[in-house]
Amino acid sequence: MRLYPLTAPKGLQMAELVPHILTVDDDPHLVAVIEHFVLEWGYTHCGVNSSAQMWKELEEKNPSIILLDIALGDADGITLVSQLRQQFPSIPVIMITVHATIETAVRSVKAGAYDFICKPLDFERLRIEIGKAIAHNYLSLQVKAFQSAALNTDFHGMVGRSEPMRNVYRLIETVAPTDATVLLLGETGTGKELAARAIHECSKCCNEPFIAVNAPAIPHELIESALFGHEKGAFTGAHRQHIGFCEQANGGTLFLDEFCEMDYGVQAKLLRFLEDHIVQRVGAKSPHKVSVRVIAATNRDPNVQIENNKLREDFYYRLSVVGIELAPLRERPADIALLTRYFLNIAAAKYGKNMPSVMPKAMRLIEGYDWPGNVRQLEHLLDQIVIVNSTTKITPEMLPPEIANAASRRRLNTDTQIRSNTDKCMPSIPEMEQLLIIQALELTANSVRAAAKHLGLSEATLYRKIRKYGISRTSIKARTAGKTRG
Amino acid sequence: MRLGDNDTILDLPPNQRPRANLKSRQRWAQLICEYLQDLPRQLDTIRAILEIKDYTKIKKQAHRIKGTSGTYRLDAISESAAQLERSADAQNPDKIATTLNNIVSLVEMESGRLNSHAALSSDGPERTADG
Helix, strand or coil: CCCCCCCCCCCCCHHHHCCEEEEECCCHHHHHHHHHHHHHCCCEEEEECCHHHHHHHHHHCCCCEEEEECCCCCCCHHHHHHHHHHHCCCCCEEEEECCCCHHHHHHHHHHCCCEEEECCCCHHHHHHHHHHHHHHHHHHHHHHHHHHHHHHCCECCECCCCHHHHHHHHHHHHHCCCCCCEEEECCCCCCHHHHHHHHHHHCCCCCCCEEEEEHHHCCHHHHHHHHHEECCCCCCCCCCCEECHHHHCCCCEEEEECHHHCCHHHHHHHHHHHHHCEECCECCCCCEECCCEEEEEECCCHHHHHHCCCCCHHHHHHHCCEEEECCCHHHCHHHHHHHHHHHHHHHHHHCCCCCCEECHHHHHHHHHCCCCCHHHHHHHHHHHHHHHCCCCEECHHHCCHHHHHHHHHHHHHHHHHHHHHHCCCCCCHHHHHHHHHHHHHHHCCCCHHHHHHHHCCCHHHHHHHHHHHCCCHHHHHHHHHHHHHC | CCCCCCCCHHHCCHHHCCCCCHHHHHHHHHHHHHHHHHHHHHHHHHHHHHHCCCHHHHHHHHHHHHHHHHHCCCHHHHHHHHHHHHHHHCCCHHHHHHHHHHHHHHHHHHHHHHHHHHHHHHHCCCCCCCC
């Protein structure tokens, strides 16, 4: 029986989320026997024989619980437990004692121990106590983190105190109480849906439904029926009546995400709906009026979409009564540290771990990166770091190579510029070669074949050089995609 | 899971031993063996401390043996270690020396039992706790 509620994200092994137990006892034979059972129960384990080793271990790894001998050779267990409570308040400590007196129990619990267990150890009881402590820790971490996350958002679930974000908050506050249709523009991962929800929460219809429609996720042939609904028997396969999203949102807000992906015919019908707010289900005899506020969002440039005949100009103008543009993360670096803490807090709670701190050097790398996937990319990276590592500190080595390489590439660009400006010395040949390869890949939309041709190299040589310099094609791809959008 | 005074976990029926699959049992036997091999060294340390009559240290060492041997279900050794602890408390060197000798005999006896057990159970895998 595992009391720890594990939920492994897709693609991750459960082992990566397994709770880690730290045993501190001056008798290595006792540590060995505890390790034997703890590993059998499916946890990971580390045993140390002194308080000094314990503090050292705690610097490196973040255990889910600590089993601590009350009569440790070099220190008093009761004193240690109170120090642990001060420094690592969220790690439960189970005291191990030979003397099971009421006085010992009271002293242990007063000092901050989660529980105590007697020697000779009853392994069935130990198993249950460990399970209980981990579950307790997991729940209290979650409660704390979600409370703190709720308190730490700056504006209706949105995080950021930079000037671009403050402008967005001001615009939302101004536009929310009106019925005006709002168009949200911004690269992928900039928080368009959060902004739409914030508008809904600040509006007079905040207690009414908020219906989000992700247009690319609905097959073209079903989108009309999904939006406007249908009657039973309206077409083959319509076995029951369906109330469309436009009608479900009656009294509230309809959020049309990625509206540029809808085909022309549906855009015409939505335009009509925006004009008269009348819904007619497919196969229905009579239409009826609804009261819906529409918010639309896209990560594409609407003008380009209009030029390419992908977006109806009249539909676009009807949607963009008020336009709000969400800045990409690279344009608001001041928010990165804040967002990092916010997401680490949530990830730690989600996976039942203690919130790690970020070492200054790692934070500088995070802040210096371009974040082509914006806030969503940052959130996923921090999630991944928390899942994979059981440490108290996030170091530069834990960051993916594209982040470290981005910093060195930027340094290289700056260095090259400075050097050419001052004309004192030239960049080295490998530095120039690296820069040329990156530029060629960016120029050829990340195609190695085209870039190799451009550089006069064979494909195999270019692949070898890409590996040699640790050039991340993923980040080049994301950057070139961003440029295409912009 | 009740054990007699002279029993170890290896005396339990296989399906009552802690996670009694073969690998686990072998590791468990190995841990007991390592502990029994190390105990004489610990007892020598106590003898050395007895020379300087540091009864607090003797008590601490005896206390440790009591807890760990009990955890290994070496109950007779654990009981003698408790006796050693009481003798240290009473600052009785003769009683301490006698109890130390007693523990040495118990260690030898347990080691012998463990060796014969290992010889008997090397016939093949037994039924596991999980069936």
